[in-house]
Amino acid sequence: MPRMEVFIDHCKGCELCVDVCPAGVIEMVEEINKLGYHPAKYKGEGCTGCGFCFYACPEPDAITVYKKED
Amino acid sequence: MTKELIKGNEAVVKGALLAGCKTFFGYPITPASEIAHAAAKFFPILGRTFLQGESEVASINMCYGAASTGVRAMTASSGPGISLKQEGISYAAGSELPIVIIYIMRGGPGLGNIAPEQGDYNQVVKGGGHGNYKTMVLAPNCAQEMCDLTIHAFDVADKYRNPVYVFTDGFIGQMMEPVEFPKARELNIKKDWALLGNRETRDNLVNSIYLDPHELEDHEIHLQEKYREMEENEVMFEEYKLDDAELVTMGFGIVSRILKTTVDKARKKGMKVGLLRPITLFPFPKKQIKDVAEKAKSFLVVELNNGQMVEDVKASIFYSKPVHFYGRMGGVVPSVNELLDKLEEIY
Amino acid sequence: MAKDILEKPKGFHDVYFYKPGDDKENTHYCPGCGHGTAHKLIAEALEDFGVADRTIMISPVGCSVFVYYYFATGNIQAAHGRAPAVGTGLKRANPDSIVISYQGDGDLGAIGGNNILQAANRGENITVFFINNAIYGMTGGQMAPTTLLGQKTMTTPYGRSIQNEGYPIKICELLASLESPTYLERVAITDTKHIMKARLAIRKAIKTQIDNKGFSLVEILSPCPTGWRMTPVDAKKWITEKMMDYFKLGVFKDLTKERKPYSPPKMNLNLDEVEEKLGLKEKPPTFPSTMSDIKEQYRNPRIKVAGFGGQGVLMLGNLLAETGMLHDYNVSWLPSYGPEMRGGTANCQVHIDEGQIGSPVVTDSTVLVAMNKPSLDKFEPDVVPGGLILYNTSMIDRKPERTDVEAIPVPATEMADEIGSLRVANMIMIGAYLQKTGILTKDSIFAALDIAIKHKQFIPMNRQAIEAGIEHVKNMD
Numbered sequence: 001m002p003r004m005e006v007f008i009d010h011c012k013g014c015e016l017c018v019d020v021c022p023a024g025v026i027e028m029v030e031e032i033n034k035l036g037y038h039p040a041k042y043k044g045e046g047c048t049g050c051g052f053c054f055y056a057c058p059e060p061d062a063i064t065v066y067k068k069e070d
Numbered sequence: 071m072t073k074e075l076i077k078g079n080e081a082v083v084k085g086a087l088l089a090g091c092k093t094f095f096g097y098p099i100t101p102a103s104e105i106a107h108a109a110a111k112f113f114p115i116l117g118r119t120f121l122q123g124e125s126e127v128a129s130i131n132m133c134y135g136a137a138s139t140g141v142r143a144m145t146a147s148s149g150p151g152i153s154l155k156q157e158g159i160s161y162a163a164g165s166e167l168p169i170v171i172i173y174i175m176r177g178g179p180g181l182g183n184i185a186p187e188q189g190d191y192n193q194v195v196k197g198g199g200h201g202n203y204k205t206m207v208l209a210p211n212c213a214q215e216m217c218d219l220t221i222h223a224f225d226v227a228d229k230y231r232n233p234v235y236v237f238t239d240g241f242i243g244q245m246m247e248p249v250e251f252p253k254a255r256e257l258n259i260k261k262d263w264a265l266l267g268n269r270e271t272r273d274n275l276v277n278s279i280y281l282d283p284h285e286l287e288d289h290e291i292h293l294q295e296k297y298r299e300m301e302e303n304e305v306m307f308e309e310y311k312l313d314d315a316e317l318v319t320m321g322f323g324i325v326s327r328i329l330k331t332t333v334d335k336a337r338k339k340g341m342k343v344g345l346l347r348p349i350t351l352f353p354f355p356k357k358q359i360k361d362v363a364e365k366a367k368s369f370l371v372v373e374l375n376n377g378q379m380v381e382d383v384k385a386s387i388f389y390s391k392p393v394h395f396y397g398r399m400g401g402v403v404p405s406v407n408e409l410l411d412k413l414e415e416i417y
Numbered sequence: 418m419a420k421d422i423l424e425k426p427k428g429f430h431d432v433y434f435y436k437p438g439d440d441k442e443n444t445h446y447c448p449g450c451g452h453g454t455a456h457k458l459i460a461e462a463l464e465d466f467g468v469a470d471r472t473i474m475i476s477p478v479g480c481s482v483f484v485y486y487y488f489a490t491g492n493i494q495a496a497h498g499r500a501p502a503v504g505t506g507l508k509r510a511n512p513d514s515i516v517i518s519y520q521g522d523g524d525l526g527a528i529g530g531n532n533i534l535q536a537a538n539r540g541e542n543i544t545v546f547f548i549n550n551a552i553y554g555m556t557g558g559q560m561a562p563t564t565l566l567g568q569k570t571m572t573t574p575y576g577r578s579i580q581n582e583g584y585p586i587k588i589c590e591l592l593a594s595l596e597s598p599t600y601l602e603r604v605a606i607t608d609t610k611h612i613m614k615a616r617l618a619i620r621k622a623i624k625t626q627i628d629n630k631g632f633s634l635v636e637i638l639s640p641c642p643t644g645w646r647m648t649p650v651d652a653k654k655w656i657t658e659k660m661m662d663y664f665k666l667g668v669f670k671d672l673t674k675e676r677k678p679y680s681p682p683k684m685n686l687n688l689d690e691v692e693e694k695l696g697l698k699e700k701p702p703t704f705p706s707t708m709s710d711i712k713e714q715y716r717n718p719r720i721k722v723a724g725f726g727g728q729g730v731l732m733l734g735n736l737l738a739e740t741g742m743l744h745d746y747n748v749s750w751l752p753s754y755g756p757e758m759r760g761g762t763a764n765c766q767v768h769i770d771e772g773q774i775g776s777p778v779v780t781d782s783t784v785l786v787a788m789n790k791p792s793l794d795k796f797e798p799d800v801v802p803g804g805l806i807l808y809n810t811s812m813i814d815r816k817p818e819r820t821d822v823e824a825i826p827v828p829a830t831e832m833a834d835e836i837g838s839l840r841v842a843n844m845i846m847i848g849a850y851l852q853k854t855g856i857l858t859k860d861s862i863f864a865a866l867d868i869a870i871k872h873k874q875f876i877p878m879n880r881q882a883i884e885a886g887i888e889h890v891k892n893m894d
Contacts (some may be wrong), residue, residue, distance in 0.1 A: 010442060014449035014649035015643075020609050035443065052609040054423040055616065058453025059444060060460065060487070065423040072700055075739045075748065075868075084695050093510050101754055115694050116682025119509045123502065124535035131532075135475075135506025138493050139514070143506070157485030161496050184754070212588070245777055246735065246750035248742045251697050254688040265491035269470040273484050275435060276493040277476075282437055322777075331775030394664040405780040 002049025002067050006040045010062035013037030017053035017063060026053060073248040078216035079104035081249045082146070082172050084238065085217035087112055089224040090257040091170070092141035093119040095132035097151060100184045101240035102174035105146035114185070126151040130158030130169070137167040138276040140258070140264030142224050146172035148240075149190050150181065152198070159233050160199030163293070164278030166263075168227035170220065171205075172236045174243035175323075175324050175345065177401040185401020186239035187322055191378035194235050195352045202290050204297045205305065206234040207351040209322040213247035219349070226304060230296050237351065239374060241324040241403070292322075297353075306349035307358050311337065315344030317417055318362055320383055321372040322348055324403065329372060332409040339410075341417050356386040363387040370394045370416060372409060390415075428460030428469050428485050435487040445483055449649020451606040451639025452481050455548060455615070459517070460488060466627060469552045472515040473507055475500040479521035480554040490517075498529020502535030504543040512680050515626055516543040523553045526562035526586050533588070537632050540597035542679075545634040546619065547588060550641040551660060558644045562586040565659055570644075585663060589636050593669035599631035599676050601669040605638035605661060607653045614666075621673065629678040638664055701868055704744045704861040708771055714803050715854035717771060719779045721796050723764035724788025724809070729843030732869070733786065734765035736847060738858045739865040741769035749777035762791060769856065786846050786856075788812065788829070806834045807849055809842065825853055825890065832885050841882035848886020859887065 004026070006017075011033060017040050018026045025046040033039045040063075049067035057063045076084070082105055086094070094109040096102075103174060106122065113120035119136070123129035129145045136143040152173055162169050173194060177187040194207050206226055208219040220236050227234040265274050280286035308326070311333055312318065319329045326347040336343040346362055348355050363369070368391055371380040380395045387393070396412045398404050433441045446453045461471040472490035476482050478497035485492030491514070495503040500518040501674035508516045525533050525547050533545065552570055553559040559572040563585045567576040577585075589603045600622055604615035615637060622633035638660045647655060692698055708716050720737060724730045731752050738750040751766040766779035785800050787793035787808040793815075800806055803823040811830030827849045833842040851857045862883055870876055 010444075012448035014451055016653070019650050019653070035440075037448065051423045055457070055612045056449050056454070056609065057450075058446060058457070060429050060453065060457055060648050061425040062441060063423075064425075066421070067423070068421050072697075073742060074696070075735075075742050075750070084697070085693060089689065093506065095506065110842075112695060116686060116691055117682070121505070121509060123505075127499065128502040128505075128532055128535065131496060131502035132506035132509070134495070134499075135493070135503035135508075136510035137506075138503075139473075139507055139510040141510045143510070157496050158499070165494070224470075237894055240754065241751060241777070244752055244754045246738060247774075247777075248748060251695070254691040256688065265473050265493060267471045267473060267491060267511050272470055272489060272491055273434075274491055277485065279482065279494055285437070313884075324776075327774075328776040328778060334775065403778060405778070406776055407780070 001045070001047070002065070003047045004042050004053055004063060004065045006042060007062055007064070008039045009034040010059050011035070011037060011039035013039055014058065014060060015040070016056040016058070020056040021048060022052065023048050031061040073250050075114070076213060076247050076249050077104055077244060077246050078210070078238070079174065079243040080108040081213045081217040082220045083108035083112055084251055085220035086170070086224070087116060087118070087222040088252060088254045090142055090255060091118070091144050091224060093123050093133070093136040093143045093146065095123050095129040095143070096145045097123050097126045097129050097147065099148045099151045099174045101176055101243050102146045102148045102172065104243070105172055105174070111205040126154035127157060130155040134158055134162055134165070134167060137162065137169050138265050140261040140266060142168070142170070144170040144172065146174070148174050148176045149178045152190065152193070156199035159205065160201050160203060160234045161278055163203035163205060164201060165276050166231040167233070167276065168231055168235045170223045170227055170236065171233060172220070173238070175237070175239045183401050184240060186241040186374060186403060187399060187401050188239055188323060188325070188374040189376065189378070189399065191307060191351065191373070191375060194237055195354070195382070204352055205291060206230070206232060206300055206353070207237050208235065208306070209349055209351050210236060210238050211323055211347065212327045213245060213249045216242065217249050217251060227257055230300060232296060239323045303355040303357045304350060305353045305358070307355040308347040308349060310345035310347070312344035312346060312362060314342050316342040316367045317370060317413065318366045319343060319345050319370045319372065320347070320379070322351060322379065325372050325374060328404065328406055328409060331406045332413065335406060335410055336413050343411060343413060354382050354386065359383060359386040363391050366391065368394065368416065369391040370396060370413065372396045372404065374398055374403065426457065426460040426464045428463035428489060430489045433486045436483070436651040440603055444487065446480065449640060449642040449652060450480070451550060451637065451641065453741040454606045454612065455546060455637050455639060456487055458616045458619045459546065461625050463490065465620070466623060466629060468515050468623070471513065472517060475516070475518045477520040477524040479524050481519055481548065482555065498524050498527070498532055498712050499546065500524065501529065501532045501541070501543070504533045505536055505541050505763055506538070508541060508543050509871040512542070515623070517623070518543060518545045520545060520547055521554070522547070522549045522551065522561040522563040526588055534592070537592045537598045537634065538595050540599070540624055542629055542631050544622045546622070547634055547636040548639045549588070549636050549642065549664065550639045552584070552641050552644040554641050554644045563664070565663055577644050587632070587664065587848045589669040592634060592858065597632060598634065598670055599672045600625045600633040603636040603638065603666050604666060605666055606640060606654050622650065625673050629680045630673055630676040631679070637649060639824060665774065701743060702864045704858060704864070706744055706746070706771070711855045714783070715805070715856055718769055718856065719781070720767040720769070720784040720786065721764060721779050721782040721799070722767065722786040722788070723762065723792030723796055726763045728788045729767050729840060730788060732762045733843035734767045736862065736869050737767050737769065737857070738866055739869050740861045743861050743864055744857070746770060747774050749774050764792065784850070785847060786850065788842065788846070790814065795818065805853065807846055807853070809846070823894070824851060827886065827889060832889065833882060836878060836882050836885060838878060841879055844879045844882035845886040845889070849890045852887040852890035859883065
């Protein structure tokens with residue numbers, strides 16, 4: 001299944017990925033990361049591998065999208 | 071080698087090309103324009119780059135870009151244009167880029183006139199732009215030196231990774247004299263720091279920003295060390311009839327030529343007068359002046375300005391001997407007889 | 418987009434080793450900042466085109482001053498607004514490199530306005546990414562040239578007004594009025610559709626340069642949530658609702674199909690060829706010294722030549738110096754220069770000397786060549802006793818007043834007219850001077866003429882004039 005992954009300590013909590021995700025499978029979490037933000041997190045299922053979140057995310061290394069099954 | 075009768079401003083360009091200069095970026099201004107004219111004529115036929123920038127600001131920044139690729143880059147201008155270039159020269163000094171700047175002075179402040187003044191001494195010798203930096207300043211007084219010191223300027227610019235001025239007045243730029251050009255040289259200078267647009271140099275950075283105060287201080291200490299090395303190794307000067315001189319005259323550029331004739335005439339009148347001409351204005355020949363002061367009774371500094379180099383002469387000898395000053399401004403050039411009168415007055 | 422994994426592009430460094438401090442993995446940008454997104458799209462394109470090694474990125478002044486932390490390319494930091502000039506230097510010096518100028522709106526649109534305009538107008542083969550976020554981010558939220566009307570910033574606390582600051586500047590429209598640029602497009606970093614359009618535009622701009630097709634610029638409307646005091650999601654909406662209303666998206670120029678690739682010719686000359694093209698291989702003829710054969714008062718002359726601009730005064734002096742050099746004398750030629758040359762009076766000062774020449778200035782002249790009356794009036798008093806004055810009687814209606822000098826009248830202008838051109842009056846004078854003094858010879862003057870005269874078709878007439886001057890003095894004896 002396609003999936004996205006947020007590298008928690010690279011996320012600045014801008015929520016742009018949540019905003020653009022057509023499947024609504026990304027959420028912001030309660031915990032605070034090393035940078036001092038509430039990071040985003042993949043809900044665990046439903047990712048279509050569209051990549052929208054990857055291109056919306058301003059941080060080079062915060063999101064990786066695996067489009068195909070692995 | 072055969073001689074060519076050539077303007078100082080044009081000798082600069084041929085010298086630069088023989089020294090392997092690859093790029094010229096400039097903006098026209100009297101009395102430096104012949105440099106751009108000659109560069110426009112010769113750079114393209116040698117497969118090199120001449121470009122008239124949209125301004126002096128742009129031209130020096132084009133040099134900044136070109137020099138960062140490791141090629142030899144130059145520009146030329148006069149007072150008002152050099153004022154505009156100061157931003158880029160400060161950046162080049164901060165980023166340690168070798169750029170040769172030919173500076174043919176005119177009269178000023180403001181628009182002033184195009185006559186041969188020397189009012190820009192402090193501007194180039196003391197820095198000119200913002201920050202703790204120095205540029206090397208070479209002061210030719212004839213067409214041959216316009217060529218030779220331009221070539222030297224490229225060498226020392228590369229050696230110290232620093233901007234270098236070839237700095238003179240309108241007379242020396244405009245005057246024609248025979249010049250013997252040296253042979254063209256193959257350049258084999260390795261510039262590990264340059265941006266060559268390849269994998270090996272991909273991690274290189276040309277930069278003058280250091281956010282951390284300690285890092286910036288380290289960088290600036292490094293720069294000051296370079297300037298100290300220049301002071302140790304790069305001083306150039308000319309001595310003329312100094313052996314028994316009781317009165318030492320000093321001047322640079324066209325003034326040194328007039329002083330030489332004046333010294334000859336004074337000698338005929340039985341006066342023990344000599345000439346010490348700084349060829350490098352930074353580094354200034356402080357030690358040599360101090361040595362000369364051991365024997366001499368006094369100095370006469372002649373400048374086409376309000377008294378700029380004279381302060382450096384006084385400081386060089388720790389104010390231990392009288393240092394007289396004779397200056398003309400506005401582009402008025404004193405005659406030999408005028409200087410002779412001054413000599414007789416203070417001798 | 419055939420990639421299976423979307424991850425940090427290789428156009429970025431793995432570790433940002435130039436970034437100070439402990440965190441060398443995250444950017445310095447604020448949450449939701451458009452710079453990060455734009456960086457990502459550029460880094461991806463550099464990786465996909467395989468040109469990161471060849472690329473040199475120019476960091477501007479502004480928030481993106483630290484572009485060099487991130488890109489795995491050569492990097493250079495430029496003064497505020499000067500990136501297009503720096504880029505010009507980079508590209509001209511190394512046309513094989515890919516030069517990318519990354520600039521903000523203050524940098525490009527305000528302080529560097531002329532630099533971008535002129536680089537675009539030269540059609541420099543560089544690529545510019547112009548981040549338009551309508552504000553100065555780094556310096557603390559001041560007005561940008563692209564700040565919208567009514568928009569409040571630190572320096573427009575009551576909102577930008579037409580009366581005080583004028584309208585926001587539309588860079589793409591401005592540059593599109595130029596002939597030279599190849600590709601200009603405005604895009605926005607907002608929703609996915611627009612981000613993907615921006616992605617294509619960025620790729621196309623870089624490709625334009627790779628293909629050597631000239632100047633490309635992509636203006637990117639980009640969020641600055643911190644400067645705008647909004648959430649990143651609201652900032653995106655603000656672009657859509659406010660910025661895109663004034664800054665219309667679209668392609669403003671696209672000549673990528675029509676433009677032919679151009680890269681400057683490469684020339685590798687050997688040292689001999691360099692010297693030859695500089696004219697240093699020419700061997701001018703030499704002539705023996707004449708000084709010992711001529712009268713004492715004519716030796717080592719200090720010559721002043723003066724007249725109207727256009728009378729060939731400077732050329733006259735030039736030729737005397739040139740000829741002197743062929744005799745292996747030391748010579749100097751000092752002109753009056755600048756606007757004086759264009760219409761007013763002109764003079765030049767020439768030394769021809771067996772010994773070293775100190776001052777090239779001639780104050781007490783041994784020879785005065787006066788081509789017009791003001792020149793005689795002005796310089797006659799400076800001639801040394803026993804000196805020589807050659808004066809152009811066609812233009813001077815009096816004799817020299819001095820009785821302690823030799824005065825040679827020459828109707829130079831009339832004689833020149835008879836030969837067929839007023840412009841050779843100067844050569845008449847040279848002929849007269851050499852015949853009078855013997856310091857130069859006809860052969861040496863003719864040889865110098867060949868060197869000094871650029872347009873060879875004029876040489877015969879000049880020679881004729883010199884001969885006429887010689888004859889004139891001969892006939893006086």
